[in-house]
Amino acid sequence: MTAGSQALVSVVSLTKIFNDRQRGREEIRAVDAVSFEAHAGEIFGLLGVNGAGKTTTLRLLATMLKPTSGEASVCGHSISKEPQAVRRRIGFMSTATSLYGRLSAKEMVTYFGRLNGMSREAIEQRILELFDLFGMNEFRDRRCDKLSTGMKQKVSIVRTVLHDPEVMIFDEPTVGLDVLTSRTIVDFVKDCRTRGKCVLFSTHIMEEMEKLCDRVGVIHDGKLLACEPVEALKSRTPSGRVEDAFVKLVGEPA
Amino acid sequence: MRLGAMFTARLRRNPMTRAVLSKFARGAQILAVSSTVFCKELVDVLRDRRTLIFMLVIPTVAIPVLMWVTSELMTHFMEKLAREQVDVLVLNPEAAPELVEEVKKRANPLGRARRVAELLKAKGVGESELAMTKGEPRAFLRLLEKKGIDPEELATELRVAVEDSDFKLEPGAIIQNAFPPNFRLVTELDPRDYDHPAEREQVLLEAVRTDEIAAAIEFADDALEKLASGDSTEIRVYYLDASDRSSTALSGLRRIFKSLGKQMVAERLLSKELPAGFANPVKVRPERLPGPGMLVKFLSQILPYMILIFAFMGAMYPAIDLGAGEKERGTLETLLVAPVSRLSIVLGKFGVILVAALVSAVLATISLSVSLYLGIFSTISLVSGGSFSFSIQEALVALLMIVPISGIFAALLLALSIFAKSFKEGQSYASPLQMVIIMPAFVSFVPGVKLDWLMASIPVVNVSLALKEIFTGNLDQHWAHVGVIFLSTSIFAGLLLWFATWWFQREQVLFRS
Ligand SMILES: Nc1ncnc2c1ncn2[C@@H]1O[C@H](COP(=O)(O)OP(=O)(O)OP(=O)(O)O)[C@@H](O)[C@H]1O
Ligand SMILES: [Mg+2]
Numbered sequence: 001m002t003a004g005s006q007a008l009v010s011v012v013s014l015t016k017i018f019n020d021r022q023r024g025r026e027e028i029r030a031v032d033a034v035s036f037e038a039h040a041g042e043i044f045g046l047l048g049v050n051g052a053g054k055t056t057t058l059r060l061l062a063t064m065l066k067p068t069s070g071e072a073s074v075c076g077h078s079i080s081k082e083p084q085a086v087r088r089r090i091g092f093m094s095t096a097t098s099l100y101g102r103l104s105a106k107e108m109v110t111y112f113g114r115l116n117g118m119s120r121e122a123i124e125q126r127i128l129e130l131f132d133l134f135g136m137n138e139f140r141d142r143r144c145d146k147l148s149t150g151m152k153q154k155v156s157i158v159r160t161v162l163h164d165p166e167v168m169i170f171d172e173p174t175v176g177l178d179v180l181t182s183r184t185i186v187d188f189v190k191d192c193r194t195r196g197k198c199v200l201f202s203t204h205i206m207e208e209m210e211k212l213c214d215r216v217g218v219i220h221d222g223k224l225l226a227c228e229p230v231e232a233l234k235s236r237t238p239s240g241r242v243e244d245a246f247v248k249l250v251g252e253p254a
Numbered sequence: 255m256r257l258g259a260m261f262t263a264r265l266r267r268n269p270m271t272r273a274v275l276s277k278f279a280r281g282a283q284i285l286a287v288s289s290t291v292f293c294k295e296l297v298d299v300l301r302d303r304r305t306l307i308f309m310l311v312i313p314t315v316a317i318p319v320l321m322w323v324t325s326e327l328m329t330h331f332m333e334k335l336a337r338e339q340v341d342v343l344v345l346n347p348e349a350a351p352e353l354v355e356e357v358k359k360r361a362n363p364l365g366r367a368r369r370v371a372e373l374l375k376a377k378g379v380g381e382s383e384l385a386m387t388k389g390e391p392r393a394f395l396r397l398l399e400k401k402g403i404d405p406e407e408l409a410t411e412l413r414v415a416v417e418d419s420d421f422k423l424e425p426g427a428i429i430q431n432a433f434p435p436n437f438r439l440v441t442e443l444d445p446r447d448y449d450h451p452a453e454r455e456q457v458l459l460e461a462v463r464t465d466e467i468a469a470a471i472e473f474a475d476d477a478l479e480k481l482a483s484g485d486s487t488e489i490r491v492y493y494l495d496a497s498d499r500s501s502t503a504l505s506g507l508r509r510i511f512k513s514l515g516k517q518m519v520a521e522r523l524l525s526k527e528l529p530a531g532f533a534n535p536v537k538v539r540p541e542r543l544p545g546p547g548m549l550v551k552f553l554s555q556i557l558p559y560m561i562l563i564f565a566f567m568g569a570m571y572p573a574i575d576l577g578a579g580e581k582e583r584g585t586l587e588t589l590l591v592a593p594v595s596r597l598s599i600v601l602g603k604f605g606v607i608l609v610a611a612l613v614s615a616v617l618a619t620i621s622l623s624v625s626l627y628l629g630i631f632s633t634i635s636l637v638s639g640g641s642f643s644f645s646i647q648e649a650l651v652a653l654l655m656i657v658p659i660s661g662i663f664a665a666l667l668l669a670l671s672i673f674a675k676s677f678k679e680g681q682s683y684a685s686p687l688q689m690v691i692i693m694p695a696f697v698s699f700v701p702g703v704k705l706d707w708l709m710a711s712i713p714v715v716n717v718s719l720a721l722k723e724i725f726t727g728n729l730d731q732h733w734a735h736v737g738v739i740f741l742s743t744s745i746f747a748g749l750l751l752w753f754a755t756w757w758f759q760r761e762q763v764l765f766r767s
């Protein structure tokens with residue numbers, strides 16, 4: 001957020017067009033010339049309604065999708081030219097990143113440690129540390145499909161941070177969770193900022209964004225309508241409420 | 255020492271060797287990652303009950319159980335058919351009353367049959383076992399051998415038992431006496447008019463189809479005159495091909511008239527004082543060579559088919575689980591954000607599916623061979639007989655044939671499965687593919703199809719035939735074919751694996767909307 005801190009994520013007119021065959025080859029510009037930067041030690045929020053293009057943007061950054069045009073880099077690595085290097089530096093968590101139900105919590109985490117190129121000792125060390133931190137020792141050997149939603153979330157968090165990535169990407173991580181469970185996640189996201197990570201966080205819940213984010217990008221129909229600190233967004237309307245600012249930006253629904 | 259160090263240092267600086275070295279390192283890294291993926295997927299799949307059932311339980315248990323049940327059912331119904339009494343209609347008894355009497359005498363010699371059956375039972379040969387060997391003298395001999403009964407001795411005892419010194423030593427005769435055609439001759443159907451030839455066929459057909467009668471016989475009007483003058487006469491037997499009961503009646507009638515004819519010839523020869531062999535100057539006596547027997551033939555037909563089916567079935571569930579299952583359970587994205595190449599993921603998954611296919615195919619082979627070896631299928635072991643054995647070399651070459659074709663199955667199934675969005679969708683793609691694979695594999699059952707260069711060029715068919723030749727013991731004549739099939743199938747599997755990897759990079763496949 002301060003001018004001095006380096007931009008770990010920089011996005012330059014990133015565009016993704018889907019050709020939807022079922023709907024008569026109509027083009028969907030899911031992400032349309034989006035540009036922004038996110039820095040170490042800040043939480044950057046992506047705010048948008050359903051279908052605005054949040055997930056697609058974050059998937060592009062996680063190199064799961066290839067951009068139609070434009071470019072982005074994570075820790076200096078280009079998402080289109082060095083996708084593996086990019087993935088090594090991010091921790092990605094969304095509603096669509098489930099756990100392998102037939103593996104135990106520990107096996108699950110170990111597997112992803114191995115895929116991230118960590119040594120067995122390093123993984124063991126991290127697991128000791130993190131399972132203690134999140135109070136997960138009681139169910140470390142239980143199969144993931146036997147865990148409660150809250151426990152699953154904790155395993156997912158550990159899976160995401162095990163290799164200590166510099167950039168964390170969260171795509172609506174609190175959707176469908178109860179107050180306590182989403183609290184765990186919100187606390188964890190804040191903790192990431194404290195430890196100097198660069199956090200990207202998408203949501204359509206205004207309060208959540210207000211509580212967490214330092215800067216926010218409002219995305220609608222694939223276009224980034226605003227990209228500014230939360231305070232600046234609030235001051236766009238006399239009421240000073242984020243919701244009003246958002247509605248004003250995207251225009252009243254027809 | 256220093257020279258060596260300098261040399262390696264220079265070698266390392268050489269751009270060519272550096273390129274090769276980095277390629278090599280990359281390859282090694284991909285292999286290391288894919289082995290991590292392999293181990294995890296193997297554990298994952300082995301914890302799934304569905305896969306375990308398809309990979310381990312069905313190949314081991316299903317074959318013996320299925321074959322045992324069929325064989326027991328067959329034994330049961332064959333025996334029933336052999337014992338059952340059926341009605342045979344005589345259309346014109348007045349034309350040859352003497353022949354009718356002869357047929358009656360032979361059609362139901364139950365007293366004799368009971369005595370033969372009882373004697374055999376006392377020697378440990380059950381009726382059902384005996385029924386199995388009906389019409390198959392060699393099988394009967396093997397049965398006696400199995401029970402430790404000397405055929406000559408048995409024949410002597412039987413002669414005493416049935417009070418007939420003419421009783422033949424041939425095993426066929428023993429069986430025929432134990433299972434005589436069991437007919438009741440009837441001379442009338444219901445008061446229906448069947449005089450008109452066209453109507454008559456309809457009436458007879460109706461009667462056979464409703465099991466009122468099993469067959470009908472009709473004598474020529476001049477039958478007795480012809481026989482008296484030393485000529486021959488024709489006896490018409492009306493029967494229905496599609497009815498088991500009717501065809502059994504036909505063969506029973508054949509036997510009866512054959513033995514009647516033999517007796518007449520003997521009488522005629524006697525009256526002319528000619529030797530007994532006069533009417534039978536040449537006889538054929540089959541001498542079986544000690545080569546592959548019927549059991550080997552049976553196995554070499556059924557095994558290739560079974561192996562291919564079970565390789566496919568064993569691969570199917572893990573494949574669907576590892577591709578479509580990831581999408582259905584929402585773990586695909588978790589996996590895709592891991593910093594590994596798509597190639598390593600595909601290789602690891604492919605490896606597990608391949609192993610499942612091989613395990614399933616090998617288990618099916620072992621299970622079938624062991625069941626046959628232990629002789630748990632009475633039908634097959636009695637009718638086929640002989641023994642079988644594979645050398646280590648044959649087993650290894652057979653395995654080498656199975657590996658690349660399983661690779662083809664694994665790559666195809668994985669590609670389909672990655673495309674599918676759910677388990678169900680995956681299954682709906684795999685089932686038609688299974689049909690396409692199983693049809694050509696069936697070629698091992700087609701008699702007379704030999705492995706030649708044309709056949710060797712057709713996928714699946716070539717492997718099926720190669721396995722057939724290997725199991726028949728003809729490997730030494732087919733090394734060239736086997737080698738070429740192995741190579742071409744491997745190349746084909748490699749191409750499909752390459753396709754699956756490319757397929758796994760496509761957004762349209764991974765993120766279908
Ligand atoms: N794989 C795909 N193929 C075709 N169209 C897609 C694909 N993925 C997303 N889209 C389309 O792109 C647009 C943006 O979708 P996206 O999932 O990025 O929205 P979102 O902001 O994450 O919405 P939500 O709040 O519902 O998660 C939508 O219109 C969607 O239908
Ligand atoms: Mg979304």
